[in-house]
Amino acid sequence: MPRNAWAAAAVAAAMFAPAMAHAEDLTIAVASEATAMDPHYHNTGNNNQIMAQIYDRLINQGPNQELLPGLAESWGPTDDPTVWEFRLREGVTFHDGSPFTAEDVAYTIARVPNVPNSPSSFAIYTADITEVEIVDDYTVRFHTATPYPLMANSLSTIYIVSADIGEDASTECFNDGACAIGTGPYRQVEYTPGDRIVLEANADYWDGAPIWDTVTIRPISSPAARVAALLAGDVDVIASVPTTDIAQLEDNDDVNLWQGISNRVIYLHIDSDREVSPHVTAIGGSEIENPLRDVRVRRALSMAIDREAIVDDVMEGIAIPAGQLLPAGFFGVSDTIEVPDYDPDGARALLEEAGYGDGFAVTIHGPNDRYINDAAVAQAIAQMWSRIGLETSVETMPRSVYFGRASDLEFSVMLVGWGAGSGEASSPLRSLIVTNDADRGLGGANRGRFSNAEVDALVEEAMQTVDDDARAALLAHATEIAMDQVAIIPTHFQVNTWGTRADLEYEPRTDEYTLATSVTPIE
Amino acid sequence: MTVFVIRRLLQSLLVMAVMSTLVFAGVFAIGNPIDILISPDATQAEYERAVRSLGLDLPLWEQYWRFLQNLADGELGISFVHHEPAIELILQRMPATLELAAVALLLSITVGIPLGLWAGLKPDSLAGRSIMVGSIFGFSLPNFWQGLMLIMIFAVMLDLMPAGGRGETAVFLGIESSIWTLDGLWHLALPAINLALFKTSLVIRLTRASVREVIGLDYVKFARAKGLSERRVVFVHVLKNIMIPVTTVIGLELGVMIAFAVVTETVFAWPGMGKLIIDSIFVLDRPVIVAYLTVIVVMFIIINLVVDILYSIFDPRVRLADVGA
Numbered sequence: 001m002p003r004n005a006w007a008a009a010a011v012a013a014a015m016f017a018p019a020m021a022h023a024e025d026l027t028i029a030v031a032s033e034a035t036a037m038d039p040h041y042h043n044t045g046n047n048n049q050i051m052a053q054i055y056d057r058l059i060n061q062g063p064n065q066e067l068l069p070g071l072a073e074s075w076g077p078t079d080d081p082t083v084w085e086f087r088l089r090e091g092v093t094f095h096d097g098s099p100f101t102a103e104d105v106a107y108t109i110a111r112v113p114n115v116p117n118s119p120s121s122f123a124i125y126t127a128d129i130t131e132v133e134i135v136d137d138y139t140v141r142f143h144t145a146t147p148y149p150l151m152a153n154s155l156s157t158i159y160i161v162s163a164d165i166g167e168d169a170s171t172e173c174f175n176d177g178a179c180a181i182g183t184g185p186y187r188q189v190e191y192t193p194g195d196r197i198v199l200e201a202n203a204d205y206w207d208g209a210p211i212w213d214t215v216t217i218r219p220i221s222s223p224a225a226r227v228a229a230l231l232a233g234d235v236d237v238i239a240s241v242p243t244t245d246i247a248q249l250e251d252n253d254d255v256n257l258w259q260g261i262s263n264r265v266i267y268l269h270i271d272s273d274r275e276v277s278p279h280v281t282a283i284g285g286s287e288i289e290n291p292l293r294d295v296r297v298r299r300a301l302s303m304a305i306d307r308e309a310i311v312d313d314v315m316e317g318i319a320i321p322a323g324q325l326l327p328a329g330f331f332g333v334s335d336t337i338e339v340p341d342y343d344p345d346g347a348r349a350l351l352e353e354a355g356y357g358d359g360f361a362v363t364i365h366g367p368n369d370r371y372i373n374d375a376a377v378a379q380a381i382a383q384m385w386s387r388i389g390l391e392t393s394v395e396t397m398p399r400s401v402y403f404g405r406a407s408d409l410e411f412s413v414m415l416v417g418w419g420a421g422s423g424e425a426s427s428p429l430r431s432l433i434v435t436n437d438a439d440r441g442l443g444g445a446n447r448g449r450f451s452n453a454e455v456d457a458l459v460e461e462a463m464q465t466v467d468d469d470a471r472a473a474l475l476a477h478a479t480e481i482a483m484d485q486v487a488i489i490p491t492h493f494q495v496n497t498w499g500t501r502a503d504l505e506y507e508p509r510t511d512e513y514t515l516a517t518s519v520t521p522i523e
Numbered sequence: 524m525t526v527f528v529i530r531r532l533l534q535s536l537l538v539m540a541v542m543s544t545l546v547f548a549g550v551f552a553i554g555n556p557i558d559i560l561i562s563p564d565a566t567q568a569e570y571e572r573a574v575r576s577l578g579l580d581l582p583l584w585e586q587y588w589r590f591l592q593n594l595a596d597g598e599l600g601i602s603f604v605h606h607e608p609a610i611e612l613i614l615q616r617m618p619a620t621l622e623l624a625a626v627a628l629l630l631s632i633t634v635g636i637p638l639g640l641w642a643g644l645k646p647d648s649l650a651g652r653s654i655m656v657g658s659i660f661g662f663s664l665p666n667f668w669q670g671l672m673l674i675m676i677f678a679v680m681l682d683l684m685p686a687g688g689r690g691e692t693a694v695f696l697g698i699e700s701s702i703w704t705l706d707g708l709w710h711l712a713l714p715a716i717n718l719a720l721f722k723t724s725l726v727i728r729l730t731r732a733s734v735r736e737v738i739g740l741d742y743v744k745f746a747r748a749k750g751l752s753e754r755r756v757v758f759v760h761v762l763k764n765i766m767i768p769v770t771t772v773i774g775l776e777l778g779v780m781i782a783f784a785v786v787t788e789t790v791f792a793w794p795g796m797g798k799l800i801i802d803s804i805f806v807l808d809r810p811v812i813v814a815y816l817t818v819i820v821v822m823f824i825i826i827n828l829v830v831d832i833l834y835s836i837f838d839p840r841v842r843l844a845d846v847g848a
Contacts, residue, residue: 441566
C-alpha cells in the first residue's frame with residue numbers, strides 16, 4: 001500500500017474510532033502456552049507474544065519488526081559511539097498507577113541477567129551494556145565497552161517492569177500476578193497454567209485505550225481442535241492454521257484467513273568442514289573424503305532443489321522460495337541475490353566437474369515436529385537429490401532428540417529453521433554463518449562449521465559500524481559472499497496463517513506473534 | 524489385612540525406586556532440555572550458564588544423587604521449564620483430570636452395566652445384538668477421531684456444545700471443580716463422553732460375558748427354582764457375582780483414564796495432567812516426568828489396594844490376610 005493510502009486508512013480509522021469503542025471481549029487460541037508470566041524468564045516466542053501485550057519495551061517492534069518508539073520517544077548514539085542516549089516518554093503510568101521513570105529502566109536491565117534458573121535468558125541482549133547511567137528521570141544513557149550498533153535492536157526485546165516490585169521479585173511472583181506490573185495496553189488478571197491467560201484493557205494506555213475490554217488467551221495445541229474451536233465460535237482468533245485446512249477454510253464465509261511472511265527461513269546446514277563426514281559415504285557405504293567441502297558440490301545440491309515444487313506441493317502454496325537468510329524488506333538483506341534456479345542438468349555437470357559424476361550417498365536429518373511440514377520437506381529434497389544421482393536417505397526425529405544431536409555435530413546435512421528475533425540480517429549471519437568461536441560467542445548455531453575469512457571480517461566490521469546505511473551494506477555484502485559459497489542452502493521462508501471470525505481482521509506479523517492489539521473489527 | 528497392606532506398600536516402594544531410576548536415566552539418554560528451551564541465538568557462554576543453573580552439567584549419578592537427596596526432604600524437583608515445584612504443577616492440574624475421569628467412569632458404569640446385563644440376559648434379541656454391534660464401534664474407532672467427530676457434530680454443525688476447554692469452577696464441599704456449575708458440566712460433557720466411549724464398550728462386553736457365564740450355573744437355577752422374582756435373581760445373585768471381574772477392570776481402567784487421558788485432553792484442550800505430561804515429554808522436563816510417573820505409580824498402587832479390598836466385600840471367599848502371607 002502506498003504511503004498516502006496508509007494515511008487515508010489512518011484517517012478512516014480515526015473517524016470510526018467512536019464506533020469501535022463499544023465493549024467487547026476477545027478470545028484467542030494459540031498453539032503453545034507460555035512457560036511462565038515472568039517477562040525475563042524465558043526468551044521464546046510463546047512467552048514473548050504474551051509479554052508484548054502486558055509490557056512495553058523502550059523500542060517496540062511493529063508488524064514487520066520495524067523499530068517503533070515505545071517507552072522511549074527517541075534514541076541514538078551520542079558523539080561517543082560507545083554511549084547511547086534514550087529520551088523516555090513522560091506521563092506514562094504503570095498498571096498500579098505509579099509513574100514510569102528512568103529508575104525502572106535501570107532496574108529492568110539489572111534484573112534481566114539475574115532471573116534464577118532461566119532456561120533461555122534475555123541476558124544475551126543486555127550483556128554488552130556495561131553501565132546504565134540515569135541522567136534525569138526521563139533520560140538514560142547506556143555505556144558499552146566497544147561501539148554497539150545493535151543497541152536499539154537488542155533493547156527492542158527487553159520488557160520494562162516496575163522498579164517497585166523489589167530486588168528479588170521472583171518468577172512465582174509474576175505467575176501469581178503480584179509482580180506483573182507493566183505499562184502495556186493490557187493488564188494481567190488471571191493466569192491458569194495450561195488453561196488460560198486473561199488480560200484486561202489498560203484504559204490509561206499512553207497510545208490510546210485498546211479496543212478489547214477483556215482478552216482471553218487459550219493454548220490449544222492440536223491444530224484440528226484449534227480450527228474446530230474457531231468454527232464452533234468458541235474462540236475469535238486462532239494462530240497457526242494448518243496448511244492442510246487452508247483450502248477448505250477459504251471457502252467458509254464464517255471465517256477469514258490472514259497470511260503474512262515470517263522472519264523464519266528454512267534451510268539445510270551442510271558439513272563443509274570435516275574431512276570425513278559421518279553421513280556421507282561412497283555409494284555402497286565405504287568411507288570417502290567429504291565432498292561437501294567442495295563449493296561446486298554444495299552449489300550442485302542447491303541447484304538440484306526445486307524450490308517452487310516444495311512451496312507448491314509440500315507447503316500447499318503457503319511459503320515463499322528463499323535464496324538468502326531473510327525475506328526482502330528486512331534490514332541488511334541483499335537486493336542482488338536471486339532464488340537459485342532449479343537446474344538438475346547443471347547440477348549433474350557440476351558434480352561431474354568436481355569428480356563426483358558417479359554420485360555419493362548422503363543422509364538428510366531433520367526434525368518432525370518443529371517447522372511447518374518439516375519431515376515432508378526433507379523427503380522432497382531427498383527425492384530431488386536422487387534425481388542428480390545421489391543416494392539420499394532421510395532420517396527425522398522429534399526435536400527433543402534432534403537439536404541436541406545436531407549441536408553435537410552428529411549429522412552431515414540437516415534441515416533447520418532460523419527466525420531472526422532482532423528482525424535484521426546480523427542475527428542469522430552471526431549465528432549460522434560466521435566461523436564458530438565459542439569464546440567470542442560467535443557462530444553458535446553454525447552446525448555445518450562453515451568458515452570464510454572474508455565473511456567473518458565483513459560481519460565483524462558491521463558489528464562496529466553504528467551508521468545504519470553503512471552497516472546494512474556490509475551485512476548485505478557478507479550475505480552475498482556466504483550465499484555464493486553456499487554456506488547454507490535456504491529453501492523457503494515460512495508464511496504464517498491466522499484465522500479469525502468473519503467480522504475481524506488480523507494484521508499478520510513477521511515475528512509470528514498473535515496479539516490482541518493486531519485484531520480489529522471490520523466495520 | 525494389616526500385614527497385607529504393609530507388604531503391598533513395601534513392594535510399591537521398590538517399584539517406585541526402579542521406576543524413577545529408569546525414567547531418570549532414560550530421559551537423560553534422550554538429550555539435553557536446554558537444546559530445546561534456549562533461544563537459538565544464545566551464545567555458548569549463555570548456553571553453558573543455563574546448563575549449569577539446572578545442574579545438567581553434572582554426571583548422571585550425581586544428578587540422581589541430588590534427586591534422591593531432595594526426595595528425602597520430600598521434594599520431587601523443580602520443573603526445568605516452568606521453574607515451579609513439579610509436584611505443584613501436577614496437583615494444579617489434577618482436579619481437572621480427576622473430574623473428567625470420574626464423570627467418564629460414572630458414565631461408563633451407569634451406561635455399560637445395564638446395557639451389558641441386557642445383552643447378556645437377552646443375547647438373541649434385537650436390542651441385545653445392537654448393543655454388541657455398537658460396542659464394537661466404541662472400542663475400535665480411534666479415540667482422537669471420535670473426539671474430533673464429537674466436536675464436528677455437536678460444536679461445529681449443531682453449535683450446541685463448546686468445542687473444548689474447561690468451564691467455570693466453583694467450590695463445594697471444599698473441592699474446587701467444574702462439576703458444580705452448569706457451564707462446567709456443559710464443557711465437561713463432550714470430553715467425558717469421548718473418554719467414556721471406549722470404557723463403556725469394555726464394560727458392556729465384560730458384563731455380558733460374565734452374565735452369560737453365570738446365568739447357567741447351578742445357584743442361579745436354584746434361585747429360580749426357589750421361585751425368587753426375576754429381579755432378585757438378576758440384581759442380587761447374578762449382579763453380585765459378576766462384579767469381581769468388572770471391578771478389577773474398571774479399577775485398572777480408572778487408573779489408565781487418570782494417567783493417560785492424553786488424547787482426550789489434547790483434542791479438547793482440557794487443562795489436565797495428561798496435557799502436562801505430553802508437553803513435558805516434548806521438552807524433556809525431567810523433574811515433571813519423574814514426579815508425574817511417581818504420582819501415577821502411587822495412584823495405581825492405591826487403586827489396586829482398593830480393588831483387592833472390594834473383592835473381599837463382593838466375595839466372602841477372598842481373605843486378604845491369606846494373600847502371600
